Amino acid sequence: MTDMHNSFIPLPKPIRISEQQWPESTVPLVSIRCITYNHVNFIRDAIEGFLMQETTFPVEILIHDDASTDGTIDIILGYCEKFPSLIQAYIQPENTYSKPNRRSYRRDFNSLLKGKYIATCEGDDYWLTGYKLEKQINFLERNPDASFCFHNAVIFDERSGKARLFSDCAIDCWHQLEELIERNFIATASKVARKSMCPKVHKPDEVKAGDWVANFTAAEMGKFYYFREVMSVYRLHGAGVWTSMRGVEKLNQEIQLLEFLKKISKYEKSIKFEQSISRRRNASSFFKWLKIKFVKFYRLTQR
Secondary structure, X not given: OOOHHHOOOOOOOOEEHHHOOOOOOOOOXXXXXXXXXXXXXXXXXXXXXXXXXXXXXXXXXXXXXXXXXXXHHHHHHHHHHHOOOOEEEEEOOOOOOOOOOHHHHHHHHHOOOOOOEXXXXXXXXXXXXXXXXXXXXXXXXXXXXXXXXXXXXXXXXXXXXXXXXXXXXXXXXXXXXXXXXXXXXXXXXXXXXXXXXXXXXXXXXXXXXHHHHHHHHHHHHXXXXXXXXXXXXXXXXXXXXXXXXXXXXXXHHHHXXXXXXXXXXXXXXXXXXXXXXXXXXXXXXXXXXXHHHHHHHHHHHOO
């Protein structure tokens, strides 16, 4: 290990990051990036998943709270007080989600991340294994041409109590960029990325699913690898921005997103873009037609 992020002597064996002692000037190899808003029922699971990581390298935890009103901030600050050298909080004084320049607030937060690698986990998701970071970082260190790696996850529906796997892929394998034109198959909390291969993209506010954009642009910079092992949980709940969208709204959002990706991609001429957009337009039109038919049928039955 020779670069500025690796100017430390690795520990002889992995130990919990909450028990590690590093010189004050040590630059963390990994930054854990957590975005949260009104996750009072979930944020403890996320933070405990960070703290249970056992590594041979230094880690920092940065949490961005978008002015939660439900007690999430109190929980975060409690952890910051308990682990002041490990956890930093970036608390917005007012909610920025509906502000026209909200992306600038995220950029300010992202500029604080010191690590060579970025591990992402939103405040309503959590990690399952204590060796997740050690495993993924070791892989990226051995594969310098890889932009990121990710793994399988459990999708847990808080409303029904049912769980299923995020992916049905049963082998560890490399994936191709063009696969991300069809769909985003990467659970946010499963991804660890090389910061130098995560380009800054100025995405319009009306384009949602920022994770899809981040995954695609990073995949253009280098290869990306999948581990079949389940190491995180992706929660579905009514307050989730993406999961709360209805079918037609979600399809239209995906069309907007794909048109944006096509515009910024070096593979803009790929037929995959047109095929993927066309499929969504056809599905959206079908749902709209079906809705019209249902309304007409309902009115007839009420006469």
